[in-house]
Amino acid sequence: MTSPHVQIDGVAKSYGGAPALRDAAIEIGEGEFAALLGPSGCGKSTLLRILSGLLEPDRGRILLGGEDITRLPAWDRDIGLVFQNYALFPHMTVAQNVGFGLEMRRLSRGETRTRVADALAAVGLTGFERRRPAELSGGQQQRVAIARAIAIRPRLLLLDEPLSNLDAVLRSSVRSELRELHDRTGITTVMVTHDQSEALSIADRVILMKEGGVVQAGTPQEIYRHPANAFAASFVGSPPAALFALPPPAAAEAAGWQPGASSRASTAARAAMIAAPASAICASSAPCQCGSRISSFRSRLRSRIAFS
Amino acid sequence: MLAAKSARGLVAPAVLLTAGVFLAPFLLLLAMSLWSQPPGSLMLDVTPTGEHYRRITTDSYYMTGLARTIWLSLATTAICAALALPLAWWIVRRAGRFRGLVLAVVLIPMVCGALLPTLGIVNLIGPLGVLNGTLKSLGLIDRSWKLLGTQAGILIGLVHAFLPLMVLPLVAAMDRLPRDAEGAAMSLGARRRAVWTRIILPLCAPGLLAGSALVFCATLTAFVTPLILGQGKIPTFATMAYQQASLVLDWPFASALAVVMLAILAAIGALGWAIRQALPGAAR
Numbered sequence: 001m002t003s004p005h006v007q008i009d010g011v012a013k014s015y016g017g018a019p020a021l022r023d024a025a026i027e028i029g030e031g032e033f034a035a036l037l038g039p040s041g042c043g044k045s046t047l048l049r050i051l052s053g054l055l056e057p058d059r060g061r062i063l064l065g066g067e068d069i070t071r072l073p074a075w076d077r078d079i080g081l082v083f084q085n086y087a088l089f090p091h092m093t094v095a096q097n098v099g100f101g102l103e104m105r106r107l108s109r110g111e112t113r114t115r116v117a118d119a120l121a122a123v124g125l126t127g128f129e130r131r132r133p134a135e136l137s138g139g140q141q142q143r144v145a146i147a148r149a150i151a152i153r154p155r156l157l158l159l160d161e162p163l164s165n166l167d168a169v170l171r172s173s174v175r176s177e178l179r180e181l182h183d184r185t186g187i188t189t190v191m192v193t194h195d196q197s198e199a200l201s202i203a204d205r206v207i208l209m210k211e212g213g214v215v216q217a218g219t220p221q222e223i224y225r226h227p228a229n230a231f232a233a234s235f236v237g238s239p240p241a242a243l244f245a246l247p248p249p250a251a252a253e254a255a256g257w258q259p260g261a262s263s264r265a266s267t268a269a270r271a272a273m274i275a276a277p278a279s280a281i282c283a284s285s286a287p288c289q290c291g292s293r294i295s296s297f298r299s300r301l302r303s304r305i306a307f308s
Numbered sequence: 309m310l311a312a313k314s315a316r317g318l319v320a321p322a323v324l325l326t327a328g329v330f331l332a333p334f335l336l337l338l339a340m341s342l343w344s345q346p347p348g349s350l351m352l353d354v355t356p357t358g359e360h361y362r363r364i365t366t367d368s369y370y371m372t373g374l375a376r377t378i379w380l381s382l383a384t385t386a387i388c389a390a391l392a393l394p395l396a397w398w399i400v401r402r403a404g405r406f407r408g409l410v411l412a413v414v415l416i417p418m419v420c421g422a423l424l425p426t427l428g429i430v431n432l433i434g435p436l437g438v439l440n441g442t443l444k445s446l447g448l449i450d451r452s453w454k455l456l457g458t459q460a461g462i463l464i465g466l467v468h469a470f471l472p473l474m475v476l477p478l479v480a481a482m483d484r485l486p487r488d489a490e491g492a493a494m495s496l497g498a499r500r501r502a503v504w505t506r507i508i509l510p511l512c513a514p515g516l517l518a519g520s521a522l523v524f525c526a527t528l529t530a531f532v533t534p535l536i537l538g539q540g541k542i543p544t545f546a547t548m549a550y551q552q553a554s555l556v557l558d559w560p561f562a563s564a565l566a567v568v569m570l571a572i573l574a575a576i577g578a579l580g581w582a583i584r585q586a587l588p589g590a591a592r
Contacts, residue, residue, distance in 0.1 A: 049491075052491070052495050053494070053495070054491045054494065054495070073494075073499075074491070074494040074495050075494050075495075075496075075497045075498055075499050076497075077495070078497075079495060080495065081491070081492065081495035083488045083491070083492060085486070085487060085488060087486055087487065087488035087489050087491065087492040088486070088489075088492075089486075089489060089492075089493070089507060089511075090486060090511070091510050091511055100493065100496050100498070100506075101496035101497050104496055104497035104498050104502060105497055145492075148492075148496065149495075149496075152496060152497065
């Protein structure tokens with residue numbers, strides 16, 4: 001494999017002693033659509049801000065296309081950023097908003113006009129040039145924000161919770177439009193979301209985070225079918241996997257649960273234990289007494305057991 | 309719903325009060341500025357005359373005073389803006405839980421009236437005041453800085469007195485800045501300077517304009533501060549009008565001075581309104 005487009009190497013950040021990121025290590029390939037997925041407070045937004053250059057990490061390195069950009073200020077990074085609240089400039093027209101990054105790059109007037117028109121066409125807002133942000137709907141404002149970010153032809157596009165401020169109807173159409181835009185432009189894209197169905201349906205690769213660290217990274221299929229631990233299993237899937245403290249082996253057997261009844265777990269076990277069929281997880285909070293019996297059928301189930 | 313009649317009844321007290329204590333004296337002021345007072349007499353001659361205005365515009369004493377007053381107002385406005393921009397920014401973005409405390413400290417000159425803070429400043433900048441005393445005891449200067457009775461002294465007092473009028477509208481404007489607008493600008497390639505000139509300042513322009521108009525008008529009509537800190541050596545328009553009204557007892561001429569001042573205020577108001585209309589985004 002060639003070296004990854006984005007390489008996040010042992011990045012850590014804490015706010016006033018409280019760690020938000022603990023030595024996160026992530027690689028994202030060129031042209032990939034990656035999703036940073038996790039509950040609020042897992043560090044995904046912090047990581048996005050560090051990627052964009054608006055926040056400096058305490059430790060670690062960020063490489064973009066092989067170049068170390070850890071200390072590069074945000075304005076020199078060529079990274080497009082779409083905020084959750086869009087952050088349009090209210091005193092500028094749509095065209096001025098989209099052209100702002102080009103103006104900062106001192107592009108010629110003609111070139112700016114062409115690129116603004118192209119970017120607006122890409123998001124389906126041709127003809128909105130002279131409007132002001134306040135005259136647009138939320139969905140249109142988001143399109144302007146995306147057009148503004150892609151107009152600079154970024155090396156990386158960052159989307160912060162792009163679907164969270166939209167109504168349900170709009171959400172599914174924007175979801176597919178974002179994917180289409182990515183496929184058309186080929187811009188490496190990183191999206192932050194707390195919605196697992198969003199992440200699984202849109203991204204090539206899902207990076208599941210918890211408490212400032214990466215729990216698991218892989219294709220949606222991998223994450224869904226082979227969750228790395230109890231957290232991954234409970235966070236991914238719809239409805240999420242039902243986890244329960246595994247009863248002592250005797251009780252399990254009494255319930256008709258035959259260890260090793262099938263190499264792939266019985267129908268009952270599949271339904272009872274976890275939605276993802278190939279995994280079985282014991283999430284007992286007390287010291288687990290399942291003992292060797294569990295471990296024997298754990299191997300048969302090819303599952304992992306997380307003692308928490 | 310209220311009938312039109314009873315609505316009018318509700319407005320009436322306020323209208324009567326305004327008409328009685330503001331409109332009527334104002335019209336009297338306008339009329340009196342066209343009257344005259346024969347020398348050596350306290351009786352008023354009500355034959356209309358433009359003599360007072362002629363005197364104001366031709367006598368260099370008054371024209372110099374007018375120019376000085378406008379200059380002091382402009383300088384105070386500029387200094388207040390220069391101080392208030394970073395201060396308001398700090399209050400909005402950095403002060404955190406000290407925000408209320410800092411705002412209260414900034415507001416203190418407004419709530420204690422003009423006299424007390426001004427006398428306090430006399431103690432600070434006077435020949436035997438804290439500032440000169442400290443500098444002298446540190447051996448940094450041999451002779452006291454002469455601030456009392458100079459324009460510099462008046463400027464210090466005016467800036468101190470009217471800084472809140474600039475800070476408050478700016479804090480309000482900066483509070484309304486869209487979150488993440490600076491971050492968005494930076495990610496698009498704007499350095500700090502461009503973030504300020506293209507994003508923050510244009511969006512704060514209405515606040516800056518409102519603050520400037522308030523400070524300018526307050527300074528133009530300021531009376532206590534220039535009187536005390538100027539030690540009677542630096543006449544401004546307000547102290548001249550006071551002289552004429554209370555010491556010379558020439559009310560018609562004092563009225564004319566007041567009308568000129570009001571005309572300048574009206575002009576400033578119109579100018580501010582015009583700029584506000586020209587600002588981008590003024591339509592909403």
